[in-house]
Amino acid sequence: MCGIAGIFHYGTPKPVDPRRVERMADALAHRGPDGSGVWTAPGVGLGHRRLSIIDLAGSPQPMHSVDRRAVIVFNGEIYNYRALRAELEVGGARFHTGGDTEVILAAWQRWGPGCLERLDGMFAFALYDCERRQLFLARDRFGVKPLFLARLSDGSMAFASELKGLLAHPLLRRVADPLAVEDYMTWGYVPDHRSILKGVEKLPAGHFLLLEHGREPPPPRQWWDVSFEHRAKGSTADLSAELLHRLREGVTSRMVADVPLGAFLSGGVDSSSVVALMAEASRDPVRSCSIGFDVEAVDETGYARQVAELFATDHRERVVSPGDIVDLDRIAGIFDEPFADASALPTLRVCELARENVKVALSGDGADEALAGYRRQMFHHREEQARGFLPQALRGPVFGTLGKVWPKADWAPRGLRAKTTFLSLAESGAQGYARALAILDAPSRARLYGEGLLRERGDYRAENPLIALMETAPARSGLDAAQYADLKFWLPGDILTKVDRTSMAVGLEAREPLLDHRLVSFAASLPERQRIRGRQGKWLMKHTMERCLPRDILYRPKQGFVTPLAEWFRGPLAGTARGIAASERLVDSGWFDRRALARIAEQHISRQYDHGRVLWQLVMLDKSLAGLDLRG
Known part of the structure; x- marks a missing residue:
């Protein structure tokens, strides 16, 4: 487990300053306190911070292949590396270390991008093939390990395990993406299809990117996906x-x-x-x-x-x-x-x-x-059964009307909180599941936004990518599509x-x-x-x-890792809740309405409503924007 960073010139292969790569890697020192290293060549630089887990002394990085034709920086673990090593040795591969990093190098040289399908593990790595003059960036099937990317004004692409690695590069623009704010206020995080900063991307889970000098970067290619299209048989x-x-x-x-x-x-x-x-x-x-x-x-x-x-x-x-x-x-x-x-x-x-x-x-x-295992999946499963009995032409008007007039009752027992269910049944399965996942629905978000964010957001709604994902999922049922979206x-x-x-x-x-x-x-x-x-x-x-x-x-009721935010914002964090309405980053930017922020804080503290999750969203957004040191 480690932190990786680097620079690749996809245009003219200009020299890479090793000190710049070192600063990017050092911003990730917490990910790898046990060692560090930098390697550069014309047009490419790789940096690494190491947390030693396997082959503690024998696998420093960046690591070269035995023939010196490839070099890698790797974050993660390959659990089947011993079996892969044995297979590669039968084919003539030689190894100088006892760890998994060198196995990835040999697997690349044997199978090229096809090596990914043979790796059982969690990983994000950057591998430079000196002969082919290609940089191979890859991320594991589920996205356990992260990889941030950014095209820079000098014709290079920078990458790092965390955004703070990119922030160490002087050419990175620090301009917030208002659509990421819309995403964040919907889900409570910035999904992988976007970043809080314009121009920064995340390599999607189960994808790779193959870069070459002198060519524009192609789109990432998917190398693995999970399918719900087949059914196992048996007792x-x-x-x-x-x-x-x-x-x-x-x-x-x-x-x-x-x-x-x-x-x-x-x-x-x-x-x-x-x-x-x-x-x-x-x-x-x-x-x-x-x-x-x-x-x-x-x-x-x-x-x-x-x-x-x-x-x-x-x-x-x-x-x-x-x-x-x-x-x-x-x-x-x-x-x-x-x-x-x-x-x-x-x-x-x-x-x-x-x-x-x-x-x-x-x-x-x-x-x-x-x-x-999520309650929302069980509710969605039942709603899908109901949708199967009632055509959309009937469901839309009937349940849509009920949902609009039914009172919102967050304080009531779950069985009496029917407003969300009615609104969900009026929609398609994908739309209903997006509603179930969202912390704030679109009208609630709009009531918090200022004119600036409403204007910049335009017609975009954070639910749209999730709905599209479910509608094109390799699935046989609504439950399948919901689980696919969750994964x-x-x-x-x-x-x-x-x-x-x-x-x-x-x-x-x-x-x-x-x-x-x-x-x-x-x-x-x-x-x-x-x-x-x-x-x-x-x-x-x-x-x-x-x-x-x-x-x-x-069989006890599922609880999850619950934090008592509601009580904390009415007690020791009440001042923090009230303070969000005075935030320059949230209000003076035009993103949020000051009176709306003050209102939800007072409603929560006085116990009229439970706005604990939304208050936490706003507090963390304010703190994160401050840490990013945004610039025009």
Whole structure:
């Protein structure tokens, strides 16, 4: 796990200043505190910061191939590198190190871009082929590891693991993209199809880019995708056995490390399953850690403790309170772009706790997306069944009218909050799911925006890319399309961004065994009844793990990594909530209406409405824009 950065002149191959590449890489020192290196040649420069996990002393980067014809900087882990190495050696390849980086070099020389399909892992890398004078940029299947790109005015493309690496380049323009603000206010993060800065892009998950000197950069090419078009056949017992095999395969493959290894344990189904399978495969006690809250309603440490005792793990826990988020500037600085998933706070704290004893930690991320574990997926599944009975010509007028007149009741029990359901049923499945995912719908956003942002946004709506993704998904049903969107849109933009930045901020490598691509591909083939049954999402996984875990862990209501923002903004952070209406960056820019910001702060503090998530969005946007030092 590391940080990478570099410069490539796709026009005339001008000399690259190694000090410039070094500054870009050093901006990522937190990702790789164990070593650094820079390599330059006419028209290209590669920089690296290393976090040593495998072959601790023998794999410095940038690394050359044995024949010196290729050089690479690599961020991530290749879990099947030993098997690949053996295959390559049979074909005549030679190796000087014992790590996975050199295997990628040899795989490129044997198979070219086709090498990606053979790599089982999480990665973002830049490989320069000195003979072909090509730069090969690639990102893993799900986007576990990030890669930012920017074309610069001198005819070069700069790249880095985080935006702060690009910000170290003096030619990068620091102009915010108003469409990214629209995206952010809808989803709480800036999706992978956009960046907060104009001219900055993200290489999409499962894509590569092949650059050559003297040629304009082509568009990225997709090398992998998940498909929901096929259905697995077999009895529940057979499918359960296959799932268990895939779960074990994902966990054990990610337990390879030359440093201490542990696991995050929340007490939910996913992290508990990972710990259970780790304990099954390990001779030593699993090192587990969890974070709790000083608000009892959202604290899950009791469940985590129950699982830790069941598997005799070496368990540690810590409680988070409002005082832990005083340094909002640090949280904003970790992400560079505005990021409003409030579970980033406990995720950062659990990473800090884990790093005190281990250098690698396995997480439970990915199962909800792949196996239909989110409540919104279950609601969407039911809504799709209703859509199947009623034609659009009837649904639109009837449910649209009900949705408009029904009162919004965030305070009421879930069964009485029918407004969103009615509005969703009046729309297509893709439109309805976009509504379910959005923190703020389009009318609510418009009420907050100032004239400047409304003008610059024009006809664009943040929901449009998600709707298009679902409408063209390789899927057989509405549930398939929703899960596809979660894997392609939500997962890399929110979940994996959160885990990557918070873990890397403290020099910890986080691994996601439930995102093993073989496991996800199998999960995507499961019949809907094996994913959702009654009110249970992720049904087959829960059924399968009954052999290991108690029912009160498997079948209790899903809670997630919840942060008590609503209470904090009415207590210790009330002043912060009121302060957003005075923000020059949000108001004087013309992006937001001052009176609207003041109104939602007072409504929240007085308990008229719960605006906790929106207030957190605005606070983090303000902090992030300040950290970016925007210029005209």
